[in-house]
Amino acid sequence: MLQQTKADTVKEYYLRFLDAFPDIFALASAPEDAVLKAWEGLGYYSRARNLQKAAKLITETMDGHFPRKAEELKRLPGIGDYTAGAVASIAFEEPVPAVDGNVIRVLSRCWGIRENVSETAAQKKIHDLAAKLVPADRPGDYANAMMELGAMVCLPKHPHCDDCPVQPLCNAHALGDAEQLPIKKKQVRPQEEHLMVLLLVWQNRIVLEKRNSGLLKNLYGFPCLESETLPENPFSLASVHFRYCGHARHIFSHRIWEMDIHEFHLMTPSLPDGFFFCDYATLSSFPIPTAFRMARKYAEEILSRDLLLSSDAVSPLSL
Ligand code: SF4
Known part of the structure:
Protein backbone atom coordinates (compact mmCIF):
# COMPACT_ATOMS: atom_id res chain seq x y z
CA MET A 1 0.00 0.00 0.00
CA LEU A 181 20.67 16.93 -7.41
CA PRO A 182 19.72 14.30 -8.25
CA ILE A 183 19.77 14.99 -11.99
CA LYS A 184 16.68 13.56 -13.63
CA LYS A 185 15.50 13.40 -17.22
CA LYS A 186 12.67 15.76 -18.04
CA GLN A 187 9.35 14.11 -17.32
CA VAL A 188 7.13 13.18 -20.25
CA ARG A 189 3.90 15.17 -20.16
CA PRO A 190 0.89 12.96 -19.42
CA GLN A 191 -1.20 12.31 -22.50
CA GLU A 192 -4.75 13.73 -22.53
CA GLU A 193 -7.73 11.58 -23.48
CA HIS A 194 -11.29 12.85 -23.94
CA LEU A 195 -13.99 10.48 -22.81
CA MET A 196 -17.75 10.59 -22.89
CA VAL A 197 -18.95 8.85 -19.72
CA LEU A 198 -22.49 7.59 -20.16
CA LEU A 199 -25.00 7.18 -17.38
CA LEU A 200 -27.47 4.87 -19.12
CA VAL A 201 -30.69 4.73 -17.13
CA TRP A 202 -33.53 2.25 -17.36
CA GLN A 203 -36.28 2.78 -14.82
CA ASN A 204 -34.58 2.77 -11.40
CA ARG A 205 -31.37 1.20 -12.61
CA ILE A 206 -28.15 2.34 -14.19
CA VAL A 207 -25.69 0.52 -16.44
CA LEU A 208 -22.24 -0.56 -15.22
CA GLU A 209 -19.63 -2.52 -17.10
CA LYS A 210 -16.69 -4.64 -16.03
CA ARG A 211 -13.90 -3.08 -18.06
CA ASN A 212 -12.23 -5.70 -20.23
CA SER A 213 -9.26 -3.76 -21.57
CA GLY A 214 -7.06 -0.71 -21.20
CA LEU A 215 -6.66 1.37 -18.07
CA LEU A 216 -8.59 0.08 -15.03
CA LYS A 217 -9.05 -3.32 -16.67
CA ASN A 218 -11.27 -5.72 -14.67
CA LEU A 219 -12.64 -2.90 -12.54
CA TYR A 220 -16.19 -1.67 -12.71
CA GLY A 221 -17.10 1.62 -14.29
CA PHE A 222 -19.69 3.45 -16.31
CA PRO A 223 -19.64 2.83 -20.08
CA CYS A 224 -17.31 5.26 -21.88
CA LEU A 225 -16.73 6.33 -25.44
CA GLU A 226 -13.47 7.86 -26.64
CA SER A 227 -15.14 10.82 -28.27
CA GLU A 228 -15.82 14.52 -27.79
CA THR A 229 -19.07 14.47 -29.79
CA LEU A 230 -22.34 13.22 -28.45
CA PRO A 231 -23.47 9.93 -30.05
CA GLU A 232 -27.12 9.58 -31.08
CA ASN A 233 -27.61 6.01 -29.87
CA PRO A 234 -24.49 5.08 -27.88
CA PHE A 235 -23.46 1.42 -28.25
CA SER A 236 -26.41 1.15 -30.73
CA LEU A 237 -28.82 1.28 -27.81
CA ALA A 238 -32.23 2.88 -28.45
CA SER A 239 -32.07 5.84 -26.11
CA VAL A 240 -32.72 9.53 -25.62
CA HIS A 241 -30.19 12.04 -24.42
CA PHE A 242 -31.56 13.46 -21.20
CA ARG A 243 -28.94 15.96 -19.99
CA TYR A 244 -25.29 16.90 -19.71
CA CYS A 245 -24.33 16.30 -16.07
CA GLY A 246 -20.87 17.85 -15.89
CA HIS A 247 -17.15 17.56 -16.47
CA ALA A 248 -14.54 15.63 -14.50
CA ARG A 249 -10.79 15.28 -14.78
CA HIS A 250 -8.65 12.45 -13.48
CA ILE A 251 -4.87 12.40 -13.56
CA PHE A 252 -3.15 9.02 -13.81
CA SER A 253 0.65 8.76 -13.78
CA HIS A 254 0.97 8.96 -17.60
CA ARG A 255 -2.47 9.94 -18.72
CA ILE A 256 -5.18 12.48 -18.02
CA TRP A 257 -8.83 11.68 -18.59
CA GLU A 258 -11.01 14.66 -19.48
CA MET A 259 -14.52 13.32 -19.01
CA ASP A 260 -17.89 14.73 -20.06
CA ILE A 261 -20.67 12.96 -18.21
CA HIS A 262 -24.07 12.56 -19.88
CA GLU A 263 -27.33 11.00 -18.80
CA PHE A 264 -29.19 8.91 -21.38
CA HIS A 265 -32.51 7.15 -20.88
CA LEU A 266 -32.80 3.74 -22.50
CA MET A 267 -35.93 2.75 -24.38
CA THR A 268 -35.42 -0.99 -23.78
CA PRO A 269 -33.51 -2.97 -21.14
CA SER A 270 -31.46 -5.08 -23.60
CA LEU A 271 -27.70 -4.52 -23.18
CA PRO A 272 -24.53 -5.58 -24.98
CA ASP A 273 -22.26 -8.25 -23.45
CA GLY A 274 -20.30 -7.03 -20.44
CA PHE A 275 -22.89 -4.41 -19.47
CA PHE A 276 -25.35 -4.92 -16.62
CA PHE A 277 -27.80 -2.97 -14.52
CA CYS A 278 -27.47 -2.06 -10.89
CA ASP A 279 -29.74 -0.12 -8.59
CA TYR A 280 -29.12 2.37 -5.78
CA ALA A 281 -28.69 -0.37 -3.18
CA THR A 282 -26.15 -2.41 -5.17
CA LEU A 283 -24.10 0.43 -6.71
CA SER A 284 -21.95 0.80 -3.60
CA SER A 285 -21.03 -2.89 -3.59
CA PHE A 286 -18.92 -2.60 -6.75
CA PRO A 287 -15.25 -1.49 -6.67
CA ILE A 288 -15.55 1.64 -8.80
CA PRO A 289 -12.21 3.47 -9.21
CA THR A 290 -11.73 7.07 -8.11
CA ALA A 291 -11.51 8.16 -11.78
CA PHE A 292 -15.31 7.69 -11.88
CA ARG A 293 -15.94 9.49 -8.57
CA MET A 294 -17.87 12.35 -10.18
CA ALA A 295 -19.83 10.05 -12.51
CA ARG A 296 -20.72 7.89 -9.53
CA LYS A 297 -21.96 10.94 -7.63
CA TYR A 298 -24.29 11.81 -10.55
CA ALA A 299 -25.37 8.17 -10.80
CA GLU A 300 -26.31 8.16 -7.11
CA GLU A 301 -28.26 11.39 -7.60
CA ILE A 302 -30.14 9.91 -10.56
CA LEU A 303 -30.95 6.68 -8.73
CA SER A 304 -32.09 8.44 -5.57
CA ARG A 305 -34.16 10.86 -7.67
CA ASP A 306 -35.74 7.96 -9.56
CA LEU A 307 -36.44 6.15 -6.32
CA LEU A 308 -38.38 9.18 -5.11
CA LEU A 309 -40.24 9.45 -8.40
CA SER A 310 -41.10 5.76 -8.47
CA SER A 311 -42.46 6.01 -4.94
CA ASP A 312 -44.87 8.60 -6.42
CA ALA A 313 -45.66 6.08 -9.21
CA VAL A 314 -44.10 8.27 -11.92
CA SER A 315 -41.86 6.70 -14.54
CA PRO A 316 -38.51 8.43 -15.01
CA LEU A 317 -39.11 8.24 -18.75
CA SER A 318 -42.08 10.52 -18.35
CA LEU A 319 -39.86 13.34 -17.02
S1 SF4 B 1 22.44 15.29 2.90
FE1 SF4 B 1 20.94 16.73 2.13
S2 SF4 B 1 20.26 17.90 3.90
FE2 SF4 B 1 22.16 16.86 4.46
S3 SF4 B 1 23.72 18.37 4.05
FE3 SF4 B 1 23.56 17.11 2.24
S4 SF4 B 1 22.10 18.19 0.94
FE4 SF4 B 1 21.93 19.06 2.98
Whole structure:
Protein backbone atom coordinates (compact mmCIF):
# COMPACT_ATOMS: atom_id res chain seq x y z
CA MET A 1 0.00 0.00 0.00
CA LEU A 2 2.87 2.34 0.75
CA GLN A 3 4.21 2.14 -2.81
CA GLN A 4 3.48 5.60 -4.30
CA THR A 5 1.17 6.49 -1.38
CA LYS A 6 1.80 8.39 1.84
CA ALA A 7 1.58 6.62 5.21
CA ASP A 8 -1.13 9.02 6.47
CA THR A 9 -3.42 8.02 3.59
CA VAL A 10 -2.61 4.35 3.91
CA LYS A 11 -3.21 3.99 7.66
CA GLU A 12 -7.00 3.64 7.61
CA TYR A 13 -6.98 1.44 4.52
CA TYR A 14 -4.40 -0.81 6.12
CA LEU A 15 -6.47 -1.34 9.27
CA ARG A 16 -9.67 -1.97 7.27
CA PHE A 17 -7.79 -4.33 4.95
CA LEU A 18 -6.46 -6.36 7.88
CA ASP A 19 -9.96 -6.57 9.34
CA ALA A 20 -11.28 -7.92 6.04
CA PHE A 21 -8.32 -10.25 5.38
CA PRO A 22 -6.71 -11.03 8.74
CA ASP A 23 -4.15 -13.53 7.38
CA ILE A 24 -2.53 -14.65 4.17
CA PHE A 25 -4.99 -17.54 3.75
CA ALA A 26 -8.00 -15.21 4.01
CA LEU A 27 -6.46 -12.93 1.38
CA ALA A 28 -5.54 -15.80 -0.94
CA SER A 29 -9.03 -17.29 -0.89
CA ALA A 30 -11.04 -14.03 -1.11
CA PRO A 31 -12.92 -13.14 -4.33
CA GLU A 32 -10.87 -10.62 -6.36
CA ASP A 33 -13.78 -8.16 -6.32
CA ALA A 34 -13.74 -8.12 -2.50
CA VAL A 35 -10.01 -7.32 -2.49
CA LEU A 36 -10.47 -4.54 -5.05
CA LYS A 37 -13.41 -3.18 -3.06
CA ALA A 38 -11.25 -2.96 0.08
CA TRP A 39 -8.64 -1.14 -2.03
CA GLU A 40 -11.16 1.28 -3.55
CA GLY A 41 -9.83 4.85 -3.44
CA LEU A 42 -6.14 3.93 -3.02
CA GLY A 43 -5.48 3.79 -6.77
CA TYR A 44 -2.81 1.75 -8.60
CA TYR A 45 -5.07 -1.30 -8.44
CA SER A 46 -2.39 -3.58 -9.87
CA ARG A 47 -0.87 -3.50 -6.35
CA ALA A 48 -4.02 -5.09 -4.91
CA ARG A 49 -4.07 -7.77 -7.59
CA ASN A 50 -0.38 -8.50 -7.11
CA LEU A 51 -0.83 -8.67 -3.35
CA GLN A 52 -3.48 -11.34 -3.77
CA LYS A 53 -1.42 -13.21 -6.39
CA ALA A 54 1.50 -13.20 -3.94
CA ALA A 55 -0.76 -14.49 -1.14
CA LYS A 56 -1.90 -17.34 -3.41
CA LEU A 57 1.68 -18.21 -4.35
CA ILE A 58 2.73 -18.23 -0.69
CA THR A 59 -0.17 -20.42 0.41
CA GLU A 60 0.12 -22.79 -2.55
CA THR A 61 3.90 -23.21 -2.81
CA MET A 62 5.40 -22.08 0.52
CA ASP A 63 2.97 -23.57 3.07
CA GLY A 64 1.85 -20.06 3.97
CA HIS A 65 5.32 -18.99 5.21
CA PHE A 66 6.21 -15.46 4.15
CA PRO A 67 9.73 -15.29 2.60
CA ARG A 68 12.33 -13.52 4.76
CA LYS A 69 15.17 -12.89 2.26
CA ALA A 70 15.19 -10.07 -0.30
CA GLU A 71 16.06 -12.44 -3.18
CA GLU A 72 13.06 -14.67 -2.35
CA LEU A 73 10.76 -11.69 -1.84
CA LYS A 74 11.60 -10.42 -5.33
CA ARG A 75 10.08 -13.57 -6.81
CA LEU A 76 6.63 -12.50 -5.57
CA PRO A 77 4.40 -10.51 -7.92
CA GLY A 78 4.56 -6.75 -7.34
CA ILE A 79 7.76 -6.82 -5.25
CA GLY A 80 10.75 -5.11 -6.81
CA ASP A 81 14.21 -4.27 -5.48
CA TYR A 82 13.06 -1.46 -3.20
CA THR A 83 10.15 -3.26 -1.52
CA ALA A 84 12.18 -6.44 -1.15
CA GLY A 85 15.03 -4.49 0.46
CA ALA A 86 12.71 -2.54 2.76
CA VAL A 87 10.81 -5.63 3.96
CA ALA A 88 13.90 -7.83 4.33
CA SER A 89 15.91 -5.22 6.24
CA ILE A 90 13.16 -3.68 8.39
CA ALA A 91 11.12 -6.80 9.14
CA PHE A 92 13.84 -9.46 9.08
CA GLU A 93 17.13 -7.56 9.72
CA GLU A 94 18.79 -8.72 6.51
CA PRO A 95 21.67 -6.33 5.64
CA VAL A 96 20.39 -5.32 2.18
CA PRO A 97 19.71 -1.81 0.86
CA ALA A 98 16.27 -0.28 0.28
CA VAL A 99 16.74 2.36 -2.39
CA ASP A 100 13.73 4.60 -3.04
CA GLY A 101 13.58 8.16 -4.40
CA ASN A 102 14.45 9.64 -0.99
CA VAL A 103 17.53 7.48 -0.63
CA ILE A 104 18.65 8.25 -4.20
CA ARG A 105 18.44 11.95 -3.34
CA VAL A 106 20.47 11.60 -0.14
CA LEU A 107 23.16 9.44 -1.75
CA SER A 108 23.51 11.50 -4.92
CA ARG A 109 23.94 14.64 -2.81
CA CYS A 110 26.24 13.21 -0.15
CA TRP A 111 28.48 11.43 -2.66
CA GLY A 112 28.18 14.11 -5.35
CA ILE A 113 26.78 11.82 -8.05
CA ARG A 114 26.11 14.25 -10.90
CA GLU A 115 24.75 11.81 -13.47
CA ASN A 116 21.25 11.30 -14.81
CA VAL A 117 19.65 8.98 -12.24
CA SER A 118 16.97 7.96 -14.75
CA GLU A 119 19.68 6.05 -16.61
CA THR A 120 20.72 2.51 -15.77
CA ALA A 121 24.43 3.24 -15.27
CA ALA A 122 23.79 5.87 -12.58
CA GLN A 123 21.14 3.69 -10.94
CA LYS A 124 23.62 0.82 -10.72
CA LYS A 125 26.24 3.12 -9.24
CA ILE A 126 23.81 4.31 -6.55
CA HIS A 127 22.58 0.80 -5.84
CA ASP A 128 26.14 -0.54 -5.46
CA LEU A 129 27.01 2.34 -3.16
CA ALA A 130 23.84 1.80 -1.11
CA ALA A 131 24.65 -1.91 -0.75
CA LYS A 132 28.17 -1.14 0.53
CA LEU A 133 26.86 1.32 3.12
CA VAL A 134 24.36 -1.02 4.85
CA PRO A 135 25.74 -2.00 8.28
CA ALA A 136 25.62 -5.63 9.35
CA ASP A 137 24.27 -4.43 12.70
CA ARG A 138 20.70 -2.98 12.77
CA PRO A 139 20.15 -2.77 8.99
CA GLY A 140 16.43 -2.11 9.59
CA ASP A 141 17.10 0.98 11.71
CA TYR A 142 19.62 2.12 9.11
CA ALA A 143 17.02 1.73 6.29
CA ASN A 144 14.46 3.71 8.30
CA ALA A 145 17.03 6.40 9.11
CA MET A 146 17.97 6.85 5.45
CA MET A 147 14.32 7.06 4.40
CA GLU A 148 13.56 9.57 7.17
CA LEU A 149 16.60 11.66 6.33
CA GLY A 150 15.35 11.91 2.74
CA ALA A 151 11.73 12.51 3.69
CA MET A 152 12.22 14.99 6.57
CA VAL A 153 15.60 16.71 6.15
CA CYS A 154 17.13 16.29 2.71
CA LEU A 155 14.05 17.62 0.92
CA PRO A 156 13.94 18.01 -2.87
CA LYS A 157 13.63 21.80 -2.49
CA HIS A 158 15.13 23.76 0.40
CA PRO A 159 16.90 20.86 2.19
CA HIS A 160 17.45 21.52 5.90
CA CYS A 161 21.24 21.29 5.69
CA ASP A 162 21.73 23.19 8.96
CA ASP A 163 19.88 20.44 10.86
CA CYS A 164 21.38 17.57 8.90
CA PRO A 165 23.44 14.99 10.81
CA VAL A 166 25.53 14.12 7.72
CA GLN A 167 26.24 17.69 6.64
CA PRO A 168 30.01 17.44 7.37
CA LEU A 169 30.20 14.52 4.89
CA CYS A 170 28.00 16.02 2.20
CA ASN A 171 29.61 16.80 -1.15
CA ALA A 172 26.65 18.74 -2.58
CA HIS A 173 26.38 20.91 0.52
CA ALA A 174 30.11 21.73 0.29
CA LEU A 175 29.77 22.61 -3.40
CA GLY A 176 26.43 24.39 -2.96
CA ASP A 177 24.43 22.50 -5.63
CA ALA A 178 22.23 20.27 -3.41
CA GLU A 179 18.98 21.51 -4.98
CA GLN A 180 20.20 20.56 -8.45
CA LEU A 181 20.67 16.93 -7.41
CA PRO A 182 19.72 14.30 -8.25
CA ILE A 183 19.77 14.99 -11.99
CA LYS A 184 16.68 13.56 -13.63
CA LYS A 185 15.50 13.40 -17.22
CA LYS A 186 12.67 15.76 -18.04
CA GLN A 187 9.35 14.11 -17.32
CA VAL A 188 7.13 13.18 -20.25
CA ARG A 189 3.90 15.17 -20.16
CA PRO A 190 0.89 12.96 -19.42
CA GLN A 191 -1.20 12.31 -22.50
CA GLU A 192 -4.75 13.73 -22.53
CA GLU A 193 -7.73 11.58 -23.48
CA HIS A 194 -11.29 12.85 -23.94
CA LEU A 195 -13.99 10.48 -22.81
CA MET A 196 -17.75 10.59 -22.89
CA VAL A 197 -18.95 8.85 -19.72
CA LEU A 198 -22.49 7.59 -20.16
CA LEU A 199 -25.00 7.18 -17.38
CA LEU A 200 -27.47 4.87 -19.12
CA VAL A 201 -30.69 4.73 -17.13
CA TRP A 202 -33.53 2.25 -17.36
CA GLN A 203 -36.28 2.78 -14.82
CA ASN A 204 -34.58 2.77 -11.40
CA ARG A 205 -31.37 1.20 -12.61
CA ILE A 206 -28.15 2.34 -14.19
CA VAL A 207 -25.69 0.52 -16.44
CA LEU A 208 -22.24 -0.56 -15.22
CA GLU A 209 -19.63 -2.52 -17.10
CA LYS A 210 -16.69 -4.64 -16.03
CA ARG A 211 -13.90 -3.08 -18.06
CA ASN A 212 -12.23 -5.70 -20.23
CA SER A 213 -9.26 -3.76 -21.57
CA GLY A 214 -7.06 -0.71 -21.20
CA LEU A 215 -6.66 1.37 -18.07
CA LEU A 216 -8.59 0.08 -15.03
CA LYS A 217 -9.05 -3.32 -16.67
CA ASN A 218 -11.27 -5.72 -14.67
CA LEU A 219 -12.64 -2.90 -12.54
CA TYR A 220 -16.19 -1.67 -12.71
CA GLY A 221 -17.10 1.62 -14.29
CA PHE A 222 -19.69 3.45 -16.31
CA PRO A 223 -19.64 2.83 -20.08
CA CYS A 224 -17.31 5.26 -21.88
CA LEU A 225 -16.73 6.33 -25.44
CA GLU A 226 -13.47 7.86 -26.64
CA SER A 227 -15.14 10.82 -28.27
CA GLU A 228 -15.82 14.52 -27.79
CA THR A 229 -19.07 14.47 -29.79
CA LEU A 230 -22.34 13.22 -28.45
CA PRO A 231 -23.47 9.93 -30.05
CA GLU A 232 -27.12 9.58 -31.08
CA ASN A 233 -27.61 6.01 -29.87
CA PRO A 234 -24.49 5.08 -27.88
CA PHE A 235 -23.46 1.42 -28.25
CA SER A 236 -26.41 1.15 -30.73
CA LEU A 237 -28.82 1.28 -27.81
CA ALA A 238 -32.23 2.88 -28.45
CA SER A 239 -32.07 5.84 -26.11
CA VAL A 240 -32.72 9.53 -25.62
CA HIS A 241 -30.19 12.04 -24.42
CA PHE A 242 -31.56 13.46 -21.20
CA ARG A 243 -28.94 15.96 -19.99
CA TYR A 244 -25.29 16.90 -19.71
CA CYS A 245 -24.33 16.30 -16.07
CA GLY A 246 -20.87 17.85 -15.89
CA HIS A 247 -17.15 17.56 -16.47
CA ALA A 248 -14.54 15.63 -14.50
CA ARG A 249 -10.79 15.28 -14.78
CA HIS A 250 -8.65 12.45 -13.48
CA ILE A 251 -4.87 12.40 -13.56
CA PHE A 252 -3.15 9.02 -13.81
CA SER A 253 0.65 8.76 -13.78
CA HIS A 254 0.97 8.96 -17.60
CA ARG A 255 -2.47 9.94 -18.72
CA ILE A 256 -5.18 12.48 -18.02
CA TRP A 257 -8.83 11.68 -18.59
CA GLU A 258 -11.01 14.66 -19.48
CA MET A 259 -14.52 13.32 -19.01
CA ASP A 260 -17.89 14.73 -20.06
CA ILE A 261 -20.67 12.96 -18.21
CA HIS A 262 -24.07 12.56 -19.88
CA GLU A 263 -27.33 11.00 -18.80
CA PHE A 264 -29.19 8.91 -21.38
CA HIS A 265 -32.51 7.15 -20.88
CA LEU A 266 -32.80 3.74 -22.50
CA MET A 267 -35.93 2.75 -24.38
CA THR A 268 -35.42 -0.99 -23.78
CA PRO A 269 -33.51 -2.97 -21.14
CA SER A 270 -31.46 -5.08 -23.60
CA LEU A 271 -27.70 -4.52 -23.18
CA PRO A 272 -24.53 -5.58 -24.98
CA ASP A 273 -22.26 -8.25 -23.45
CA GLY A 274 -20.30 -7.03 -20.44
CA PHE A 275 -22.89 -4.41 -19.47
CA PHE A 276 -25.35 -4.92 -16.62
CA PHE A 277 -27.80 -2.97 -14.52
CA CYS A 278 -27.47 -2.06 -10.89
CA ASP A 279 -29.74 -0.12 -8.59
CA TYR A 280 -29.12 2.37 -5.78
CA ALA A 281 -28.69 -0.37 -3.18
CA THR A 282 -26.15 -2.41 -5.17
CA LEU A 283 -24.10 0.43 -6.71
CA SER A 284 -21.95 0.80 -3.60
CA SER A 285 -21.03 -2.89 -3.59
CA PHE A 286 -18.92 -2.60 -6.75
CA PRO A 287 -15.25 -1.49 -6.67
CA ILE A 288 -15.55 1.64 -8.80
CA PRO A 289 -12.21 3.47 -9.21
CA THR A 290 -11.73 7.07 -8.11
CA ALA A 291 -11.51 8.16 -11.78
CA PHE A 292 -15.31 7.69 -11.88
CA ARG A 293 -15.94 9.49 -8.57
CA MET A 294 -17.87 12.35 -10.18
CA ALA A 295 -19.83 10.05 -12.51
CA ARG A 296 -20.72 7.89 -9.53
CA LYS A 297 -21.96 10.94 -7.63
CA TYR A 298 -24.29 11.81 -10.55
CA ALA A 299 -25.37 8.17 -10.80
CA GLU A 300 -26.31 8.16 -7.11
CA GLU A 301 -28.26 11.39 -7.60
CA ILE A 302 -30.14 9.91 -10.56
CA LEU A 303 -30.95 6.68 -8.73
CA SER A 304 -32.09 8.44 -5.57
CA ARG A 305 -34.16 10.86 -7.67
CA ASP A 306 -35.74 7.96 -9.56
CA LEU A 307 -36.44 6.15 -6.32
CA LEU A 308 -38.38 9.18 -5.11
CA LEU A 309 -40.24 9.45 -8.40
CA SER A 310 -41.10 5.76 -8.47
CA SER A 311 -42.46 6.01 -4.94
CA ASP A 312 -44.87 8.60 -6.42
CA ALA A 313 -45.66 6.08 -9.21
CA VAL A 314 -44.10 8.27 -11.92
CA SER A 315 -41.86 6.70 -14.54
CA PRO A 316 -38.51 8.43 -15.01
CA LEU A 317 -39.11 8.24 -18.75
CA SER A 318 -42.08 10.52 -18.35
CA LEU A 319 -39.86 13.34 -17.02
S1 SF4 B 1 23.72 18.37 4.05
FE1 SF4 B 1 21.93 19.06 2.98
S2 SF4 B 1 22.10 18.19 0.94
FE2 SF4 B 1 23.56 17.11 2.24
S3 SF4 B 1 22.44 15.29 2.90
FE3 SF4 B 1 22.16 16.86 4.46
S4 SF4 B 1 20.26 17.90 3.90
FE4 SF4 B 1 20.94 16.73 2.13
